[in-house]
Amino acid sequence: MSELNAIIESYGQLEIEMRQCMQQVCEMFCGRCQTTCCRPVYCRESLDSPFLAEVRRRFAPGTRWDAALGWLTPTGCGLVAGRPPVCYEFLCRTILDAQPSPQARFRLEALAVLLTDAGRRAAGQGHLVEMTDLDRINAGRLTKQLAQARSFLDDLRKELRLNQS
Ligand code: SF4
Numbered sequence: 001m002s003e004l005n006a007i008i009e010s011y012g013q014l015e016i017e018m019r020q021c022m023q024q025v026c027e028m029f030c031g032r033c034q035t036t037c038c039r040p041v042y043c044r045e046s047l048d049s050p051f052l053a054e055v056r057r058r059f060a061p062g063t064r065w066d067a068a069l070g071w072l073t074p075t076g077c078g079l080v081a082g083r084p085p086v087c088y089e090f091l092c093r094t095i096l097d098a099q100p101s102p103q104a105r106f107r108l109e110a111l112a113v114l115l116t117d118a119g120r121r122a123a124g125q126g127h128l129v130e131m132t133d134l135d136r137i138n139a140g141r142l143t144k145q146l147a148q149a150r151s152f153l154d155d156l157r158k159e160l161r162l163n164q165s
């Protein structure tokens with residue numbers, strides 16, 4: 001497997017598990033909220049970004065793009081992986097204020113930027129999802145950042161399981 005393929009694989013797997021974790025925390029709020037935070041203009045980055053397109057091809061093939069709604073479906077985002085990182089970054093006041101402790105809030109905020117942080121400085125100062133030439137990525141740096149993100153996520157998932165038991 002090439003370095004780029006390995007990065008796409010690690011990133012996509014990380015995104016899927018991170019999304020599940022965020023869903024676990026946010027679902028009870030978003031599920032009954034009347035606000036639609038999603039906008040087709042945000043969806044668009046996943047079409048424009050060569051890296052996110054690769055993640056989508058690998059992890060969400062066949063997901064249908066709608067010219068008016070982007071990836072949004074009546075049941076929420078139809079894209080299981082390859083979403084723009086910004087889609088995970090937004091945490092509304094309701095969700096933040098409902099966190100049981102400052103530590104829980106801090107962990108949730110760190111989780112929300114996991115992909116953003118993992119893709120930083122992919123080439124120079126550029127972010128992985130903004131790169132037009134994937135041959136230029138700094139594979140060593142990204143591999144290290146993805147490993148750090150994986151370690152954070154694994155610890156957090158253990159904690160969430162403990163809190164549930
Ligand atoms: S993030 Fe907040 S405002 Fe947006 S759908 Fe969820 S609960 Fe509603």
Ligand code: SF4
Nearest residue numbers: 038042043072077087
């Ligand atoms: S979460 Fe999905 S539907 Fe919502 S803005 Fe992001 S890509 Fe679009």
